[in-house]
Each structure stands twice: as C-alpha cells, then as structure tokens.
Amino acid sequence: MKARVHVMLKDGVLDPQGAAVKHALGALGFAGVNDVRQGKVIELDLAEGTTEAQVGEMCEKLLANMVIESYRIDFL
C-alpha cells in the first residue's frame, strides 16, 4: 500500500523558499502569481495493514517539525 504525506509550513510561518520562487517567477515574466508556498511531499510504500495512526506517528517523530509544520496523510 502507498501513502502520500504532505508537509507544509503552518500559516503565518515565513516561507523563504516560497518567496524566492514567487520572485523568480516574476523575474521570468510570469504575471499574476499572488503567493507561493513550498513544502515537501513524501511517498511511502508501506506493508499492508499499516494504519493511519502509525503514519501519523512517523510524521510527528520524523517527517514534520510540529512546531512550524503541519502534515496531511493520503492513502493512495
């Protein structure tokens, strides 16, 4: 089974990578880009029967820094 985890900076946390991408898109001539936020996506190939709670524990222990990041789990 596969799971996809999105890890994004929480709202209100400064995102310098996103700001850099926004600036670079403007410099390349792309108009109408109001905001950019960049995060991580982690695709996990897991043994059958792994629960969402177990994946949540992986996120909280390793994948996300819960002080500044939030995560979302999708099973595929």
Place this chain on the structure above:
Amino acid sequence: MKARVHVMLKDGVLDPQGAAVKHALGALGFAGVNDVRQGKVIELDLAEGTTEAQVGEMCEKLLANMVIESYRIDFL
C-alpha cells in the same frame, strides 16, 4: 485560484533524501517501510484565468529540472 504542483524525481533516479528517510524510520523502529521517495510540493495562488499551459511553462522553466524530475499540476 489555486494550483498545487508536485515535483518528484523520475523513476530510476537515485533519491538520497528518500533513502535517508527510509533509513531513519527503520532506526526509529517503524517496520514495514518498503520504499520512500521525497519530492517537492508548490502551492501557487494565481490570478483568475491562468491556464494549465501557463503553469506547465512555470514548471518547465523554473520549478522542475526536466532532466531528472517530473511534475504534476492539480487545480484546487
């Protein structure tokens, strides 16, 4: 309007970040993690009327390295 772009390394391209995450999950005692691939997710807040072709151009010019990465665009 919002668009979400996923940028992942192409199959067959070595993913050291994913390998490091897999190793670390094993070291933390999580069994049953067969494979991990890590990529980027970019959330764009765009002016109304921006087309998928325009977002594709952003990906090919800036967001993805087309030699080793592939991208997927989802409008939210």
